Amino acid sequence: MLIFKIMINKNLISAVAGCLFLALFGGCKDEYLEKIPFNPSSVSFYSNQEELQIGLLGCYSQLNYQEQNYGLGNLRVPWHIFIDATTDICWDRTNGALQDIGKGTIDANNGVVLVKFREAYKGIARCNFLLDNVVKLKDKIPSTVYNQSIAEARFIRALNYSYLLTLYGGVPLVTTTLTINDSQIAKSTKAEIADFVINEMDAAAKDLPLNQAIINDGRATKGAALAIKARTALYNEKWDVAAQAAKQVMDLNKYALHANYGELFKYSGETSKEIIFSLQYAKNVNTHTTPRYFLPRLPGGVCDKVPFQSFIDSYECTDGLSIDSSPLYNPQKPFANRDPRLSYTCGVPGDRLFGYQFETHKDSLQIWNYNVTPAVRIANTEATHAFATFTGYVFRKYCDETDRTDLQNSEINIILMRYAEVLLTYAEAKIELDQIDQSVYDAINLVRRRATVNMPAITANKTQAQLRSIVRKERKYEFAMEGLRLADIRRWKIAEQVLVGPAYGRIPKGLLANAPIIDANGSPNYSNVTNRADMRIIETKVFNKNRDYLWPFPAIEVQTNKKLVQNPNY
Numbered sequence: 001m002l003i004f005k006i007m008i009n010k011n012l013i014s015a016v017a018g019c020l021f022l023a024l025f026g027g028c029k030d031e032y033l034e035k036i037p038f039n040p041s042s043v044s045f046y047s048n049q050e051e052l053q054i055g056l057l058g059c060y061s062q063l064n065y066q067e068q069n070y071g072l073g074n075l076r077v078p079w080h081i082f083i084d085a086t087t088d089i090c091w092d093r094t095n096g097a098l099q100d101i102g103k104g105t106i107d108a109n110n111g112v113v114l115v116k117f118r119e120a121y122k123g124i125a126r127c128n129f130l131l132d133n134v135v136k137l138k139d140k141i142p143s144t145v146y147n148q149s150i151a152e153a154r155f156i157r158a159l160n161y162s163y164l165l166t167l168y169g170g171v172p173l174v175t176t177t178l179t180i181n182d183s184q185i186a187k188s189t190k191a192e193i194a195d196f197v198i199n200e201m202d203a204a205a206k207d208l209p210l211n212q213a214i215i216n217d218g219r220a221t222k223g224a225a226l227a228i229k230a231r232t233a234l235y236n237e238k239w240d241v242a243a244q245a246a247k248q249v250m251d252l253n254k255y256a257l258h259a260n261y262g263e264l265f266k267y268s269g270e271t272s273k274e275i276i277f278s279l280q281y282a283k284n285v286n287t288h289t290t291p292r293y294f295l296p297r298l299p300g301g302v303c304d305k306v307p308f309q310s311f312i313d314s315y316e317c318t319d320g321l322s323i324d325s326s327p328l329y330n331p332q333k334p335f336a337n338r339d340p341r342l343s344y345t346c347g348v349p350g351d352r353l354f355g356y357q358f359e360t361h362k363d364s365l366q367i368w369n370y371n372v373t374p375a376v377r378i379a380n381t382e383a384t385h386a387f388a389t390f391t392g393y394v395f396r397k398y399c400d401e402t403d404r405t406d407l408q409n410s411e412i413n414i415i416l417m418r419y420a421e422v423l424l425t426y427a428e429a430k431i432e433l434d435q436i437d438q439s440v441y442d443a444i445n446l447v448r449r450r451a452t453v454n455m456p457a458i459t460a461n462k463t464q465a466q467l468r469s470i471v472r473k474e475r476k477y478e479f480a481m482e483g484l485r486l487a488d489i490r491r492w493k494i495a496e497q498v499l500v501g502p503a504y505g506r507i508p509k510g511l512l513a514n515a516p517i518i519d520a521n522g523s524p525n526y527s528n529v530t531n532r533a534d535m536r537i538i539e540t541k542v543f544n545k546n547r548d549y550l551w552p553f554p555a556i557e558v559q560t561n562k563k564l565v566q567n568p569n570y
Helices: 002-010 049-061 079-086 096-102 111-137 143-168 190-207 222-235 239-251 290-294 309-314 340-345 419-432 438-448 464-478 485-491 555-560
Strands: 090-092 275-279 305-307 366-369 376-379 414-418 501-505 536-541
Touching (some): 049 111, 049 143, 079 090, 079 096, 079 305, 079 414, 079 485, 096 111, 143 485, 190 222, 222 239, 222 275, 222 414, 222 419, 239 419, 305 309, 309 464, 309 501, 414 419, 419 438, 419 464, 438 464
Antiparallel strands (some): 275 414, 366 376, 501 536
């Protein structure tokens, strides 16, 4: 695994086989191609198998968008994590562009909107270049290598299109290397892009291996292609296709849930059978800063991305009931008897994080430091620092104590697809088809009943509406800070409910007097909380249902490509 990590990242800049777009789809820059080893042109590249692999790794590398791509210096948090800061789960303290999206003040000049569009098309361009030129090697390399390389490039290209589809809807569909003369391209419809992704994943799956060699860990497999096909079909209400593709992954008998939920997001979980596709990282080559921007200040973090109070309160109690219904919920001990995924995902007051007691009550001026023996009391910066967590909570996924001396350079792999998603995709698709049988309950309960979660099983004879509510809440608890929430609240058409009004943090000097009302989607309503006035308002969200279910195309792209019609009401 380490060998592949080094290969894929050493060649990020100097070994990329593809053209960068100018504006929307400009031509190849000569200076860009000159960075490829041996100064090849499109005439000579690819001349051997080594160059092909270099080009392919360049396609993979483009999946690793980080916040520094958005002009935020060394804030290298991967896209697939920080996108949840545009939802009802999380708030980002420093990224104004993310804040604008989350609170509904987005426009076509938004930096995140621009860079995501640009970076996705860079990845697509690299794949197109490879696919246009690989034919030169057809009779020079083994057919299995040739066919698999094509399949991997098609997989990566389609994955990029799946992200564009989720965010922007219909987009320009480009499948060949373009020149400046080809820059005027109309967008394809949302349905056309969805069909393209599904068909490409089908084609890729035929030539992708069930297992990659250890040195190629992190590259696409048959299971990854089928899983992305299932996700894309689900997102686009192609329920039959989603259920069938998810079942194909299940029937591979290759994947299984990891017993320890929290371990999935640590170094010890990187080889788990649950992980289907992930971004690879390696020290001194390519790292990310997620722990630093998640953790509180005492361990060396800056608590930049923090959970809302509503997200904390959405988790059920261990009896499977919401906090407004469960006899296990005690407002004076609000974090006790809760779904274990809450404590695996978030740091809450009373937790021990990297050896420090975590406490955010403004009167808790001292806490315990357990990193020394015996433990000692020290000043609590979480209560006094101006930039301590604004909400009173932090995230702890992808935070491993192995990184405690260098939070700026984590090499924990970032999961892009795992088996739990396949199971819940299968369940949701079958529910929407109203084909509710034991397999639906089994899929949901496998996720709920994993050893370290052990939530009560969902029993039979539920209605379609009840099961729909259950699976939606499961996705919220299971996949927080894994980049899926925005797509979920959009496709369920609940963004107009959950992205409006005050977004709260913890009461600075106290606790909620009583539980809020929890709706069928697991979203709290604080109108009944008697001390609601004491809650800290982090931001006030607005959502325009006639506009905000899609992002705008970047203004510069619409200006450059006259055939690109802006999304409605931007």
